[in-house]
Amino acid sequence: MRQPRPSRRLVMAGLLACLAGTAVAGWSQPVATSGGGGAQNAPRRIISLVPALTEMLFAIGAGPQVVAVSSYDTYPAEAATRPRVGALLDPDVERVLSLTPDLVAIYGSQSDLRRQLERAAIPVYEYRHAALPDILLTIRDLGRVTGHAAGAEAVAAGIERDLAAVRARVGTRTPLRTVLVFGREPNALRNIYASGGLGFLHDMLVAAGGVNVFADLKQQSVQATTELLLTRAPDVILEVREGPAYSSAQVTQAVADWSRLASVPAVKNGRVHVVSGAGLVVPGPRVAGAVARLARALHPGAFTP
Amino acid sequence: MTTGVRRRMWTVLPLCAAGAVAAVVIAPTVGSTSISLTRAFDTSIPWADNVDAQIFFVARLPRVLAAAVVGATLAASGVVLQALLRNPLATPFTLGVSAGAALGAMIVIAAGLDVGALGVSTVPMASFAGSMGATAIVYWLARSQRRGLSTNVLLLAGVTLNAFFSALIMFVQYLADFTQSFRTLRWLMGDLDVGSYGPLVAAAPFVLLSFAVFAVLPRTLNLLTLGSDVAAARGVDVARAERLAFVSASLATGAAVSLAGPIGFIGIVVPHLVRLLVGADHRVVLPASAFFGAAFLIGCDLVSRTALAPLELPVGIVTAMIGGPFFLWQLVRHS
Amino acid sequence: MLRATDLGFAYDARQPVLAGVSLEVRAGALVGVLGPNGSGKTTLLRLLAGIRRPTSGTVTLDGRPLHGYSRRALAARMAVVPQETHLAFDYSVMEMVLMGRHPHLGVFEVEGPADLAVARDALAATSVAHLENRDFATLSGGEKQRVVIAAALAQATDVLLLDEPTSSLDLGAQLDIAQLLVDLNTTRGVTVVVSTHDLALASGICRELVLLRQGRVQAAGATAEVLTAEQVRALYDVDADVHVHPVTGHLSVVPLRRAAR
Numbered sequence: 001m002r003q004p005r006p007s008r009r010l011v012m013a014g015l016l017a018c019l020a021g022t023a024v025a026g027w028s029q030p031v032a033t034s035g036g037g038g039a040q041n042a043p044r045r046i047i048s049l050v051p052a053l054t055e056m057l058f059a060i061g062a063g064p065q066v067v068a069v070s071s072y073d074t075y076p077a078e079a080a081t082r083p084r085v086g087a088l089l090d091p092d093v094e095r096v097l098s099l100t101p102d103l104v105a106i107y108g109s110q111s112d113l114r115r116q117l118e119r120a121a122i123p124v125y126e127y128r129h130a131a132l133p134d135i136l137l138t139i140r141d142l143g144r145v146t147g148h149a150a151g152a153e154a155v156a157a158g159i160e161r162d163l164a165a166v167r168a169r170v171g172t173r174t175p176l177r178t179v180l181v182f183g184r185e186p187n188a189l190r191n192i193y194a195s196g197g198l199g200f201l202h203d204m205l206v207a208a209g210g211v212n213v214f215a216d217l218k219q220q221s222v223q224a225t226t227e228l229l230l231t232r233a234p235d236v237i238l239e240v241r242e243g244p245a246y247s248s249a250q251v252t253q254a255v256a257d258w259s260r261l262a263s264v265p266a267v268k269n270g271r272v273h274v275v276s277g278a279g280l281v282v283p284g285p286r287v288a289g290a291v292a293r294l295a296r297a298l299h300p301g302a303f304t305p
Numbered sequence: 306m307t308t309g310v311r312r313r314m315w316t317v318l319p320l321c322a323a324g325a326v327a328a329v330v331i332a333p334t335v336g337s338t339s340i341s342l343t344r345a346f347d348t349s350i351p352w353a354d355n356v357d358a359q360i361f362f363v364a365r366l367p368r369v370l371a372a373a374v375v376g377a378t379l380a381a382s383g384v385v386l387q388a389l390l391r392n393p394l395a396t397p398f399t400l401g402v403s404a405g406a407a408l409g410a411m412i413v414i415a416a417g418l419d420v421g422a423l424g425v426s427t428v429p430m431a432s433f434a435g436s437m438g439a440t441a442i443v444y445w446l447a448r449s450q451r452r453g454l455s456t457n458v459l460l461l462a463g464v465t466l467n468a469f470f471s472a473l474i475m476f477v478q479y480l481a482d483f484t485q486s487f488r489t490l491r492w493l494m495g496d497l498d499v500g501s502y503g504p505l506v507a508a509a510p511f512v513l514l515s516f517a518v519f520a521v522l523p524r525t526l527n528l529l530t531l532g533s534d535v536a537a538a539r540g541v542d543v544a545r546a547e548r549l550a551f552v553s554a555s556l557a558t559g560a561a562v563s564l565a566g567p568i569g570f571i572g573i574v575v576p577h578l579v580r581l582l583v584g585a586d587h588r589v590v591l592p593a594s595a596f597f598g599a600a601f602l603i604g605c606d607l608v609s610r611t612a613l614a615p616l617e618l619p620v621g622i623v624t625a626m627i628g629g630p631f632f633l634w635q636l637v638r639h640s
Numbered sequence: 641m642l643r644a645t646d647l648g649f650a651y652d653a654r655q656p657v658l659a660g661v662s663l664e665v666r667a668g669a670l671v672g673v674l675g676p677n678g679s680g681k682t683t684l685l686r687l688l689a690g691i692r693r694p695t696s697g698t699v700t701l702d703g704r705p706l707h708g709y710s711r712r713a714l715a716a717r718m719a720v721v722p723q724e725t726h727l728a729f730d731y732s733v734m735e736m737v738l739m740g741r742h743p744h745l746g747v748f749e750v751e752g753p754a755d756l757a758v759a760r761d762a763l764a765a766t767s768v769a770h771l772e773n774r775d776f777a778t779l780s781g782g783e784k785q786r787v788v789i790a791a792a793l794a795q796a797t798d799v800l801l802l803d804e805p806t807s808s809l810d811l812g813a814q815l816d817i818a819q820l821l822v823d824l825n826t827t828r829g830v831t832v833v834v835s836t837h838d839l840a841l842a843s844g845i846c847r848e849l850v851l852l853r854q855g856r857v858q859a860a861g862a863t864a865e866v867l868t869a870e871q872v873r874a875l876y877d878v879d880a881d882v883h884v885h886p887v888t889g890h891l892s893v894v895p896l897r898r899a900a901r
Contacts, residue, residue: 185426227365231356527739532726538719538720542711
C-alpha cells in the first residue's frame with residue numbers, strides 16, 4: 001500500500017523504527033556526507049525519505065528544492081504534492097535514481113540504500129533520530145548543507161524561543177510525575193507503550209514540566225503492565241495520540257479506560273489527559289507546539305493569561 | 306483389589322488439582338513489587354486508596370486466572386489432539402488453529418479495524434474468528450462421507466493450512482506499516498496481562514463447553530489410539546468421536562489464543578511430562594495435564610513478570626526457553 | 641449365526657473390492673478366509689464385524705442385520721484382532737487387556753475387580769499372565785499378538801475375528817497362536833473366523849474354508865472338500881501337491897511350481 005496513511009501511524013512507525021534499530025546510535029549527531037555547504041553548490045534536487053526531515057526542509061525554505069518525499073509525508077500541505085518514493089522499509093530505489101537527485105535524506109539504518117546511492121555518486125544525508133537538542137542541531141545542519149543557513153537559523157531560534165516561553169510558564173511549577181503513553185489497545189489496558197527515560201518523547205515531557213515515572217528505565221519505549229503502573233503511581237497520565245484529533249466522546253472513552261486503576265493518583269484526581277492531533281510526535285519543526293500542548297495539559301494553571 | 310487406574314486417579318489427580326489451586330492462590334502474592342497481603346484484604350481501606358489491593362485484584366489476579374485457564378486449556382487440547390492424530394508430537398497448533406488466529410488478528414490490526422466495539426477490543430474476537438475459520442477449512446477438507454474424519458488428511462490439511470496462512474500473514478505484514486507489524490509480533494509472543502476480568506468472562510463459555518466434551522472423551526481416546534478398526538470393534542463410534550475431539554480441541558485452543566495469543570510448548574511439554582509420570586491412560590493424563598498445565602503457565606508467567614523486573618519478558622519466550630531444552634533432553638535420553 | 645448375503649463393497653464404483661460374497665458362519669465354527677494379498681480378506685472381516693457398512697448386500701447376526709444392533713451390543717458379541725498393532729503411546733499389558741472391557745462399561749465407569757478378573761483370566765488363557773505389568777512396546781511379536789488376543793478375549797464375545805494373525809510372526813510363535821485359536825474354539829466355544837494367506841494355518845486348524853479371489857468367493861465349505869490342487873491353482877496360480885500329512889492328519893499343501901499359463 002503506497003498511498004498516504006493517517007499521520008499518526010506514520011510517526012508511530014518512525015518512533016518504533018528507531019526503537020527497534022537505533023537505540024544505541026540514538027545520541028550520535030546527524031551525519032552528512034560530501035556535497036552541500038555554500039550557496040553555489042547547494043543541492044537543487046532534494047529527496048527526503050524521513051518525514052521529520054521533510055518538515056524541516058520545508059520550514060527552512062528548502063521546499064522548492066524538494067522533488068520527492070516519503071510515502072508518509074503529509075505536512076506541510078505542499079509536501080503532499082510531491083511524488084513519493086517509499087520510506088524506511090520499502091525505499092523505491094529506482095524511482096529515487098530516476099529523479100536525478102543531488103541530495104537524498106535517508107535513515108541511518110538504511111545502509112543498503114546508502115551504498116546504492118554512493119555507487120551512483122549521489123550525496124546522502126543520514127538522519128539518526130535522537131533527543132530534543134538534536135532536532136535543533138539537525139535543523140541548523142540541514143540549513144548548512146542545503147544553503148539555507150539563514151532560514152534554518154530562524155526556524156531553530158524560533159523553536160528555542162517557544163521552548164523558552166514554555167519553560168518560563170512552567171518552570172516555577174513543581175514538575176508532575178507523569179507517564180507519557182503513546183500507544184495501547186483500544187478500549188483496554190493492554191499493550192500499553194509509554195516513554196522510557198531516553199529519547200525525544202522523554203525530553204518533551206521534561207520540557208513541558210513533567211517528571212517521567214519511567215525515567216530510570218534507560219530505553220525509549222516501555223511496555224507498561226498494569227502492575228507497573230499501579231506501583232509507580234503517576235500523578236498524571238498523558239496519552240499522546242498522533243493523527244486526527246479526538247472527539248470529546250473518544251476522549252471520554254479513553255479516560256474511562258483508565259478508571260480501572262483506581263488507586264493511581266492520576267485517576268483519583270482526574271488528571272488523565274488525552275492530547276491528540278497532528279504533529280505531536282514528529283521530531284521536527286512542530287516540536288515546540290507539541291511541547292506547549294503537553295505543558296498545557298500538565299499545568300493548565302500556568303497558561304491562563 | 307482395585308485396578309491401577311482407579312488407584313492412580315485417586316492419588317495423582319487430587320495432587321495435581323491441589324498443585325493448581327496452590328499456584329492460583331500463591332502466584333498473585335508474588336511479583337516484581339512486594340505487597341502487603343493484610344493491607345490488600347483490609348476492607349476498611351477505601352478501594353481507591355488501597356494500592357496493594359489494586360495490585361492484587363486488578364493487576365495480578367486476572368493475570369493468574371488467565372494463565373490458569375490458558376495453561377489448562379492448551380495442555381488438555383494438546384492431549385486430545387495427540388490422541389486424535391495418534392502422535393505424541395502433535396500440538397494444539399498443528400492443525401492450523403494458531404495460524405488462523407494470527408491471521409485474524411493481523412488483518413484486523415493492519416486494516417485499522419481494531420477500534421473496539423461495546424467496550425471490547427476487536428483483536429481477540431478477530432483472532433477467535435480466524436481460528437474457527439481455519440478449523441472449519443481443515444475439517445471440511447478432511448471429512449469424508451464414508452469414514453468420518455480421515456486423520457491423515459487432517460494432518461496434511463492442517464500443516465498445509467499453517468504454511469498457507471503463514472504466507473498470508475507475511476504478505477499482510479509486508480503491506481502493513483511498522484507499528485502494526487510490531488503489534489502483531491508482540492501478540493505472537495503471548496501476553497497474559499489481561500488487565501480485567503472481562504476477557505476471561507468472554508472466553509469462559511467456550512472453554513467450559515470444550516471441557517464438558519473433554520470430560521467424556523478419555524476412555525474413547527484410549528481406544529482411538531489403538532487404531533480405528535479396533536476402536537470400532539469395541540463399540541466406539543469412531544467418526545463421531547474424532548469429530549468431537551477435533552472440534553472441542555479446536556474451540557478450546559481458539560478461545561485460549563484469543564485470550565493471550567498463541568503461547569507455544571504448553572500443549573506438548575505438559576502432556577509429555579505428565580505421561581512420563583503417570584502412564585498413558587487418558588483418564589488420568591487428560592485431567593492431570595489440565596491441572597499441571599495451569600500450574601505450569603502460572604509459573605512461567607511468574608518468571609515472565611519477575612525475571613527482568615520492572616520490565617517483562619513475553620511469556621511465550623519463557624515457555625519456549627523451557628520447552629526447547631526439555632525436548633532436546635528427551636531426544637538425547639531416548640536416542 | 642453370522643451370515644453374509646451377496647456382500648459388495650467398493651471405495652470407487654469402477655473397482656469393487658468385494659462382489660457377490662455370501663457365506664455362513666455357524667456357532668462354534670473355526671472358519672478360515674483364505675486368499676492371496678489384495679483379495680479383499682481384510683475388507684470382508686471388517687464387514688462381518690460391522691466396522692464398515694457394505695455398499696450392497698447384508699450381514700446378519702442371529703438373523704438380525706448388523707446395523708440393527710447398537711455399537712456396544714455388537715461389540716459385546718464380536719471382537720476383532722487386527723493384523724498389526726502399532727501404539728503411539730506406552731500402554732502396559734494390563735491396560736491393553738482392560739481396554740477390551742470397554743463395551744461392558746458405562747460412560748464414566750472405571751474398571752472394577754470383576755473386570756480385573758476377566759482380564760487376568762484372558763491373560764492366563766493366552767499364556768502371557770507373567771507379562772501383566774510390562775510395557776506393551778517391549779514385548780516380542782508373538783507376545784504382542786497374544787496380548788492383543790487376550791484383549792479381544794477380555795471383551796467376552798461369542799465371535800472372534802482375526803486378520804492375518806500369524807503373518808509377521810516366526811515359526812514358533814505361529815504354532816503358539818494356531819494352538820491358542822484351536823483351544824479357544826474347542827474349550828471355550830468361541831466362534832473363530834481367521835483370515836490368512838498362509839496355507840499351513842488354513843489347512844492346519846480351520847475346519848471350514850472360504851476361498852476368496854479378487855473379491856469373489858471361489859469356493860466355500862469343509863476344508864477337506866475345498867482345499868484341492870485345482871482350487872489352489874485357481875487361487876494362487878501355483879501347481880501344488882495336496883495330500884493328507886502322515887503325521888498331523890491334516891491336509892498339507894506343498895507348492896511345486898508356478899502354473900503354466
